[in-house]
Amino acid sequence: MRQDTTPLERNRVRVRYADMSTHSSSKPVIVWFRRDLRTTDHAALHAAAETGKPVIALFIREADHSYPMGAASDWFLHYCLKALDEALSVPLVVREGTSQEVIGDIIPATGADEVHWGRRYQKDAIERDAALKEALNAQGITVETHNTLLLSEPWEIKTGGGTPYRVFTPYFRKFREQVDVGEPLPAPNLKHYAGNVESLTVEELGLLPIITPSGHDWGKKLEPYWTPGPEGARERLQEFLDKAVGYYAEYRDRPDYDRTSRLSPFLAHGCISARECWHANNAAEVGSDKFLSELGWREFSYVLLYHNPEMKTQPLNPQSKAFQWEGTQEQLEAWQRGMTGYPIVDAGMRQLWDMGWQHNRVRMITASFLIKDLLVEWQKGEEWFWDCLCGGDPANNSQGWQWVAGCGADASPFFRIFNPISQGERYDPQGEYVKRWCPELKDLPKKWIHRPWEAPDHVLDDAGVTLGTDYPVPMVDHAKARDRALELYKEMRA
DNA sequence: TGAAATGTTGGGGCG
DNA sequence: ACGCCCCAACATTTC
Numbered sequence: 001m002r003q004d005t006t007p008l009e010r011n012r013v014r015v016r017y018a019d020m021s022t023h024s025s026s027k028p029v030i031v032w033f034r035r036d037l038r039t040t041d042h043a044a045l046h047a048a049a050e051t052g053k054p055v056i057a058l059f060i061r062e063a064d065h066s067y068p069m070g071a072a073s074d075w076f077l078h079y080c081l082k083a084l085d086e087a088l089s090v091p092l093v094v095r096e097g098t099s100q101e102v103i104g105d106i107i108p109a110t111g112a113d114e115v116h117w118g119r120r121y122q123k124d125a126i127e128r129d130a131a132l133k134e135a136l137n138a139q140g141i142t143v144e145t146h147n148t149l150l151l152s153e154p155w156e157i158k159t160g161g162g163t164p165y166r167v168f169t170p171y172f173r174k175f176r177e178q179v180d181v182g183e184p185l186p187a188p189n190l191k192h193y194a195g196n197v198e199s200l201t202v203e204e205l206g207l208l209p210i211i212t213p214s215g216h217d218w219g220k221k222l223e224p225y226w227t228p229g230p231e232g233a234r235e236r237l238q239e240f241l242d243k244a245v246g247y248y249a250e251y252r253d254r255p256d257y258d259r260t261s262r263l264s265p266f267l268a269h270g271c272i273s274a275r276e277c278w279h280a281n282n283a284a285e286v287g288s289d290k291f292l293s294e295l296g297w298r299e300f301s302y303v304l305l306y307h308n309p310e311m312k313t314q315p316l317n318p319q320s321k322a323f324q325w326e327g328t329q330e331q332l333e334a335w336q337r338g339m340t341g342y343p344i345v346d347a348g349m350r351q352l353w354d355m356g357w358q359h360n361r362v363r364m365i366t367a368s369f370l371i372k373d374l375l376v377e378w379q380k381g382e383e384w385f386w387d388c389l390c391g392g393d394p395a396n397n398s399q400g401w402q403w404v405a406g407c408g409a410d411a412s413p414f415f416r417i418f419n420p421i422s423q424g425e426r427y428d429p430q431g432e433y434v435k436r437w438c439p440e441l442k443d444l445p446k447k448w449i450h451r452p453w454e455a456p457d458h459v460l461d462d463a464g465v466t467l468g469t470d471y472p473v474p475m476v477d478h479a480k481a482r483d484r485a486l487e488l489y490k491e492m493r494a
Numbered sequence: 495t496g497a498a499a500t501g502t503t504g505g506g507g508c509g
Numbered sequence: 510a511c512g513c514c515c516c517a518a519c520a521t522t523t524c
Contacts, residue, residue, distance in 0.1 A: 253495080360495090361495080364495065368496090403495090412495075412496085413496095415496085415497090416495090417496070417497070418497085419496075419497060419498095422496085422497075423496090479498095482497085482498090
């Protein structure tokens, strides 16, 4: 709930640095942290430390962000900031406002004459950062930008014709020929700045979800699943490399197994770098090229986002704009709540709500269902995921939704429509994933777990399930919905 | 990183 | 023994 005054005005806090004895006469350098909330393999932090100047570590809750984080990502971010503050040997200065205001305030207050940050790739962010850089340069302040997000710059890898790639496979082949993913940078030693810098506490940013009047704490449910921050990211990567990466190609499509990396939220907030993941995979006793290729998809998504700034809302494939969506708000809400009547879809949507994350195979199934069975615009699904994912990535989320909708670059063709029953039976054969997230179906035999409406009455009785009361009747008939989607697809092409 | 419809093949039952 | 039909099983095409 935003009020008339900013938290900084309401509650002025001064960070008092522990080490006041460092009397360096040199001017400090500011490192502005964004989606790179770590100390290792951080090119901007590293370069700032190399100057030998005292370092002011800064995070800004940007007031003028046109693509603000979703609620679950804010939750994750809150704990990332606290973890980063602990991981850094200097305090993290936390502020709210526009970057121009905040940095424009810190520079005269501290005498800082140099600013470093990691580059961003969304058009509005690029423009704001460029304007800030220009304004600072005009004041004689040095600005250096770095790559803290990606393995390669989106403009670096081009086809023979000099255009950006639009198909993943040749893109990634070229990437592997061209890009030398070097060693991650170590965490640098930082020199303390001996003065004071105004800072909010992380709490004052108000990132945590508001507890409802009835006392429901929505953020609390995410806690068991995640340890946000660099330490949690390293642990997660290590566990993945120790236990799952060897089976990645075989089992990553199985939502009933815990065989994916679950690193997406950490990568999205930059708790760990893609280079650290890449490198650790290759250094591990057993690694997986498939895992590297997933990191490659992340790079490819940023290529698409960089060259297509409207990717969040506009189909990359322009003729897709003519598609006549006919899904309703009620249908969208049933999907959001996990009440479609198709168990694999509902399990996925409830997992997303509870964990702030959804298994990748299930993302394809739930997205296909929203788009092709319910005929709801993919953008509505993108928005919901953006709000619910505790590590929503602007490039990956848009790219993934466009892929399923069939309107993206190198996308799945529109007519590739997932059957929620056969997908469920193939990838969750025992129904364990469904039973975990839809406990009302836990006593249903596996034969009927993905199609409860076809189960004989006595089976439903024995399982204690009354369709329409305990669990919904399917909201659409998949076979009919499929025909309708193909019909609309044909109309669009005509 | 589909699914369904359609086409082909080959073995076995049977007149 | 032979042709015919049936129908899995697999392959190809279509959306």
